[in-house]
Amino acid sequence: MKALVLESKANFSVKDMEIPVIEPNQVLVKVSYVGICGSDLARYFDGKVHNYPTILGHEFSGIITEVGSEVQGLVEGNRVAVAPLVPCEQCSSCASGHPALCENYSFIGSREQGAMAEYVAVNAKNILPLPEEITDQEAALIEPLTVAIHGIEKVNIHAGASVVVFGAGTIGMMSLLALQAKGVGEITVIDIDNAKLELAKKLGATVTVNSTEVDLDAYFKENQRPAIVVETAGVPQTQVQSLRVVEKLGQVVYVGTAKKEITFPADVFERILRAELKVYGSWMSYSVPFPGFEWTAALQYMKDGKIDVKPLIHEVNPLEVKEEPFEKMIDPDNHSIKFLYDVRE
Numbered sequence: 001m002k003a004l005v006l007e008s009k010a011n012f013s014v015k016d017m018e019i020p021v022i023e024p025n026q027v028l029v030k031v032s033y034v035g036i037c038g039s040d041l042a043r044y045f046d047g048k049v050h051n052y053p054t055i056l057g058h059e060f061s062g063i064i065t066e067v068g069s070e071v072q073g074l075v076e077g078n079r080v081a082v083a084p085l086v087p088c089e090q091c092s093s094c095a096s097g098h099p100a101l102c103e104n105y106s107f108i109g110s111r112e113q114g115a116m117a118e119y120v121a122v123n124a125k126n127i128l129p130l131p132e133e134i135t136d137q138e139a140a141l142i143e144p145l146t147v148a149i150h151g152i153e154k155v156n157i158h159a160g161a162s163v164v165v166f167g168a169g170t171i172g173m174m175s176l177l178a179l180q181a182k183g184v185g186e187i188t189v190i191d192i193d194n195a196k197l198e199l200a201k202k203l204g205a206t207v208t209v210n211s212t213e214v215d216l217d218a219y220f221k222e223n224q225r226p227a228i229v230v231e232t233a234g235v236p237q238t239q240v241q242s243l244r245v246v247e248k249l250g251q252v253v254y255v256g257t258a259k260k261e262i263t264f265p266a267d268v269f270e271r272i273l274r275a276e277l278k279v280y281g282s283w284m285s286y287s288v289p290f291p292g293f294e295w296t297a298a299l300q301y302m303k304d305g306k307i308d309v310k311p312l313i314h315e316v317n318p319l320e321v322k323e324e325p326f327e328k329m330i331d332p333d334n335h336s337i338k339f340l341y342d343v344r345e
Contacts, residue, residue, distance in 0.1 A: 003117035004319040004341070006054050009047035012322040020113070020121035027074055028066035029082060029122050031343040033140040033316070034115040035059035036325055038169070039257075043110070044326050050111055057116035057341075058084035058109030061130070061139035071124040079130040081139040081299075082115070082122050083146075083291035084108035085284060099292075100150075100284040116319060118343055128295055133303045137316070140340055141174075141309040142302070146285035146294040148174035148232075151255040152182065153294070154280040155228050160185035164226040165205075166242060167233030168196035170337055171255055173203060173312055175230045180204050181306040188226065190216070190241075191233070195335035203311060211241075220245045231255060236262045243268050248275040255282045312337040319343060 003017045022028050034057040042048040043056055064078045074080075086106035087094050093101035108114050108122070130139050148171055157163075161184045165175050168191035179187055188207040189200040197208040209219065225247035231238055234256025242252045243264070271277060285294045301307040314336035317325055325339040 001118035002319060003055050004322065006044060006049065006052065006056060008052050010045055010323070012044075014319055014322065017117070019119045022066055022068050022121045024068040024070040026068045026121050026123055027064045027071060027127060029060075029062040029080060029115075029120050029127075030065045031057075031060055031062040031115045031118060031120060032079075032136040033061050033340045033342055033344075035140045035144070036329065036339045036341070037144070038329075040109075041326060041329060044323065045330070055113040055115075055117050056109050057114035058107065059140055059143040060115035060120070061136045061142075062115070062120070064127070065119070068124065074124055074127055074129070078127075079136065079139070081128045081130060081142045082108065082120070083126045083128065083286070083295055084110075084114075084143065085286055085291070086112070086123060086126070087286070087290065097288040099288065099290055100286040115343070116341060118345075125290055128291070128299060131299065131303045133305075134299070137313060137340065138302060138309050141312065141338060142295070142298050143285070144170050145174045145178065145298045145302075145307065145309065146292075147171055147255065147282075148178045149294045149297055150285040150287075150292075151175065151230060151232075151253050151282035152178055154253045154282050155251040155278070157182055157184055157228060159183055161228055162186045162188075162224055162226045162247075163228045163230065164188045164190060164242075164245060166190050166229065166231045166238040167256060168193060168200045168208075169232065170312065172230075172232040173200065173337055174309075175232055175255070176200060176203055176205055177307045177309070178301070179230070181301050184228075186224070190238070193335060196337070199311065199337070211237075216241055216245055226250065229253070234259055236260050240264055240268055243271050243277065243279075246271075246275075246277060249277070250275070251278045251280065253280040253282050313340060314338060316340045316342050
């Protein structure tokens, strides 16, 4: 099979490799489309991988071409999406129904070979058959949608609640779409990229704010503070601002991964106490029965047309372009949201 292989730090090559041999509890998936996640950037540019060579890619769709002897309910030809987490099912987190917190997990595209290749061996329990209403391209965006759903389901959302989403990247946009499907009230999206904010507005954001052009403290003195803040940007400024802008008795959920040291001024941190805030962390997108309600909800939202991810897909390339999409994603002038590889022959 053809595979895009990360040979060493910032060094891709397209190689011919052996097709994986499946175990009795697995199926072989012929990959259709695979997305590039922000976490893949760190793996490529910063060498944050578990070993070399490695094949990245955990957001993907495909078609089952072989079924293991112990697998039931799946057949060759099924169009599928894949949940990439492989929990150990033995640790206390798994036993208590929290697979996302597994202490000994594996992960497709990270700890084991991923989907930037023509074929992947996948445990049957990780497979989600696709309804005909969802295209293969759309299905490659189900995983990041589940991350957003997992985050917003951490908080108690009442109908008509006002929400601020910090960050207009993939997870921020997915959070916007999921919040709309959930039925909240006014949604304000805050970012520093006007092009992405314009897309957020087209996708249904009530208000968009460029925080380099507007003083947020002054803004929220004149405008309603949100009952809920969803932080997806993962940068120190927005992680601090989330506590600063939320309403008293409000809720903050942190979804964006921290990349730098964060310093909370005493008066901002004190708001957790004095405003009796509820602060949540959100990690990955899994629950029980595995892979969880996040995945069934994402499929249902997309099937019913309540969430349309197509406007987020901006570029589709063959594996042969190698690192070109990765380079574009870190370009300050890039305003695109989602890049996919087309792995079909």
